[in-house]
Amino acid sequence: MTYQVLARKWRPKAFDQLVGQPHVVTALANALDTGRLHHAYLFTGTRGVGKTTLARILAKSINCETGVSSRPCGRCRACTEIDSGRFVDMLEVDAATNTKVDEMRELLDTAQYMPVSGRYKVYIIDEVHMLSRHAFNSMLKTLEEPPEHVKFILATTDPQRLPVTVLSRCLQFNLKSLPPQALAGHLKRVLDAEAIPYEEVALALLARAAAGSVRDSLSLADQAIAFGSGKVTAAQVADMLGAVGGELVWPLIEAIAAGDGAAALGEVERITQRGLSCDQALQDLAGILHRVAMAQHGAQLAQDEPDAGRIAALAARLDAGRVQVMYQVAVLGRRDLALAPDEVAGFGMAVMRMLSFGVASPADARPERAAQAPAMPSRPPAATPSATSDGGAPAPVEMAVREPARPAGPPSFEGDWAAFVERQNLTGMAGLLARYGELDAFEGNHLQLLVAEPHRMYAEKPYQDKLKAELAPRFGPGFRLTVRVGDTKGRSVAAVRGVEEQKKLEGAAAALESDPFVRDLVEGMGAQVIASSIRPAAEGPAGTNEKRSGKP
Ligand SMILES: Nc1ncnc2c1ncn2[C@@H]1O[C@H](COP(=O)(O)OP(=O)(O)OP(=O)(O)O)[C@@H](O)[C@H]1O
Ligand SMILES: [Mg+2]
Ligand SMILES: [Zn+2]
Structure with a gap:
C-alpha cells in the first residue's frame, strides 16, 4: 500500500468535517438548505485553510443525486466522482497556470452547453487573481449573465488583486487562518485515528509552525512522522523545525x-x-x-x-x-x-x-x-x-506610538514661544509652522505668530489648521491662532537653532514623510514621525545620543 500524505487523505468531504470556518459553513449550509443559490461564489483566505475543499463540498451539495442540500450523500455517482476529481460537469482550473485569454475563452465557451450528468456545471477557478486582465474581461461576460445551469466558484489567496467588477458579482466568504490550538486539536484527532504515537508538546510545536494553515500542519506532521520513524516527539520536532525555520530567525532577532x-x-x-x-x-x-x-x-x-x-x-x-x-x-x-x-x-x-x-x-x-x-x-x-x-538608506528616525488623545492639561505657555515649542513635540506640518513662527502677540488666549517672507509657505492654511488642532487642547477653550507673514526678529525655533540645521532637518523630514514605507507605518498604525527626533543621516550614533541627552 502506498502512503498517502495526510493532507490529501484527510481532506474533509462534508461541511461538518471542516476545522474552523464556522461562519462560512453556517452561511453556506443555510443557503443550500433553503434553496437560495448564488451563481458565483468567492472563497478567500491564506494557503491551506479550506478554499478548494469547500469548493468541492459545495459542488457536491448542488449536484448530489439525492437533491440540493448541505448534506450531500457522499455515495452517489456525482458525489464520488466529485470527491475523486473525475466529475465531467466540474471543471477545475488553476488560474496560475492558465492565465491566457484564449484558454479562458475556450473554457467559458463550454458554459453554454447543458451539464452532461449533473444538475449544474461547476467552474472552480483557483488562484483567480492570477488571470490576465483580458481573461478577466472574457470571464466577466459569463459572470454577468451566467446560464441557469452554471455555477462559478472562485478561490484566491489575494482578493485585493481582483477587479471590483469581479468582486461585485460574487458572494464572498473569507476563510480564516486557524489558531494554533485548533490546529493542534486537529492533529491530535488525525494522529489518534492513524494510531501514531505523539507527545502533546510536539503537536503544539507543529501547530505553531504551521502558522494558521491546516495543510501546512498536516504536511509538517508527515515530515515529523518520517523524521521520528513513526512517532512524533517534542525533541525531534524541535530539531526538525529548527532545520525548517522558526529556530533560524532567533539569532537574527537577538x-x-x-x-x-x-x-x-x-x-x-x-x-x-x-x-x-x-x-x-x-x-x-x-x-x-x-x-x-x-x-x-x-x-x-x-x-x-x-x-x-x-x-x-x-x-x-x-x-x-x-x-x-x-x-x-x-x-x-x-x-x-x-x-x-x-x-x-x-x-x-x-x-x-x-x-x-x-x-x-x-x-x-x-x-x-x-x-x-x-x-x-x-x-x-x-x-x-x-x-x-x-x-539609499532611510534617514534614521525615532517613532513614537502614542495614544490618539493627548492629555489636555493646562497650557504651559508662559510667553516664551521658542521654549514652549521645544517642549511640545509638535510633528509634521504643525511642527514646521511652530518652528518657523515667532511670537507676535498673545492676548486673551489668542496666539499670533509671525513667519518670515522666505518661509511664507508655512503660514498657509493647512499648516495653520494642523497647528491649531494640536494647540487647541493645550491652550483650552477660546483658543485662536492667527499667522501673519512679515518682518521677523529671529526668535523662532528655526532661527534660534540655526537655519542651516533646520534646512537639513527639513530635507530629512520631507524624505521621510514621502517614503511610502513610513507612510504605511504612520497610516497603518498611528505611528508618528517625531520631527524633533529626525537627524540628518550624516550624524553618527554618538552625535544622536549627545543631542538627545543634551536637550533642555
Ligand atoms: N478548514 C479545514 N479543515 C480541515 N482540513 C483542512 C481545512 N483546510 C485545509 N485542510 C486540509 O488541507 C488540505 C488542503 O486544503 P485546501 O486545498 O482546501 O486548501 P486551500 O485553502 O485551497 O489552499 P491553497 O490556497 O493552497 O489552494 C486539505 O486536503 C485538508 O487536508
Ligand atoms: Mg486551493
Ligand atoms: Zn450524492
Whole structure:
C-alpha cells in the first residue's frame, strides 16, 4: 500500500468535517438548505485553510443525486466522482497556470452547453487573481449573465488583486487562518485515528509552525512522522523545525534587539544560505514579535511553549512600541518582497529598517531613560549591496506610538514661544509652522505668530489648521491662532537653532514623510514621525545620543 500524505487523505468531504470556518459553513449550509443559490461564489483566505475543499463540498451539495442540500450523500455517482476529481460537469482550473485569454475563452465557451450528468456545471477557478486582465474581461461576460445551469466558484489567496467588477458579482466568504490550538486539536484527532504515537508538546510545536494553515500542519506532521520513524516527539520536532525555520530567525532577532547591524546582516545571509525563504523568515520574525507583544501586554505564555523563556526575556528587554514597529516592518516587508530588486535585498532592507527605527516611548524621552536605551546605529551599515539598491538608506528616525488623545492639561505657555515649542513635540506640518513662527502677540488666549517672507509657505492654511488642532487642547477653550507673514526678529525655533540645521532637518523630514514605507507605518498604525527626533543621516550614533541627552 502506498502512503498517502495526510493532507490529501484527510481532506474533509462534508461541511461538518471542516476545522474552523464556522461562519462560512453556517452561511453556506443555510443557503443550500433553503434553496437560495448564488451563481458565483468567492472563497478567500491564506494557503491551506479550506478554499478548494469547500469548493468541492459545495459542488457536491448542488449536484448530489439525492437533491440540493448541505448534506450531500457522499455515495452517489456525482458525489464520488466529485470527491475523486473525475466529475465531467466540474471543471477545475488553476488560474496560475492558465492565465491566457484564449484558454479562458475556450473554457467559458463550454458554459453554454447543458451539464452532461449533473444538475449544474461547476467552474472552480483557483488562484483567480492570477488571470490576465483580458481573461478577466472574457470571464466577466459569463459572470454577468451566467446560464441557469452554471455555477462559478472562485478561490484566491489575494482578493485585493481582483477587479471590483469581479468582486461585485460574487458572494464572498473569507476563510480564516486557524489558531494554533485548533490546529493542534486537529492533529491530535488525525494522529489518534492513524494510531501514531505523539507527545502533546510536539503537536503544539507543529501547530505553531504551521502558522494558521491546516495543510501546512498536516504536511509538517508527515515530515515529523518520517523524521521520528513513526512517532512524533517534542525533541525531534524541535530539531526538525529548527532545520525548517522558526529556530533560524532567533539569532537574527537577538541581533536586531541588540542593535548590532553587522551581526543582523550576517544572520540574514546565514538564513538565506540555509534555504529558508525570505518570506518565511519575515513571517517567523513577525510570529516571534507577536508573541513578545502578547507577553508585554500581560498574556500568559503557554507552558508547553518551548521558547517561553526567550520570549519573556525579549519582552522585558524591548520597548513595547518598538516591538509594534518591528512587527509592522516584518509584515509590510513581506508584502514588499515582490517589489524588491530581489528577495534577499527586500529581506535585508526590512531588517535594516528594524535596526533604524528605534522607538521613543513617552517614558523613553526622559533623559535618564534615553541614556540607558540600547544604542541604535543611526544608519544601516554602508557595506551592504541592498542598502543602495533601494534608493539609499532611510534617514534614521525615532517613532513614537502614542495614544490618539493627548492629555489636555493646562497650557504651559508662559510667553516664551521658542521654549514652549521645544517642549511640545509638535510633528509634521504643525511642527514646521511652530518652528518657523515667532511670537507676535498673545492676548486673551489668542496666539499670533509671525513667519518670515522666505518661509511664507508655512503660514498657509493647512499648516495653520494642523497647528491649531494640536494647540487647541493645550491652550483650552477660546483658543485662536492667527499667522501673519512679515518682518521677523529671529526668535523662532528655526532661527534660534540655526537655519542651516533646520534646512537639513527639513530635507530629512520631507524624505521621510514621502517614503511610502513610513507612510504605511504612520497610516497603518498611528505611528508618528517625531520631527524633533529626525537627524540628518550624516550624524553618527554618538552625535544622536549627545543631542538627545543634551536637550533642555
Ligand atoms: N478548514 C479545514 N479543515 C480541515 N482540513 C483542512 C481545512 N483546510 C485545509 N485542510 C486540509 O488541507 C488540505 C488542503 O486544503 P485546501 O486545498 O482546501 O486548501 P486551500 O485553502 O485551497 O489552499 P491553497 O490556497 O493552497 O489552494 C486539505 O486536503 C485538508 O487536508
Ligand atoms: Mg486551493
Ligand atoms: Zn450524492
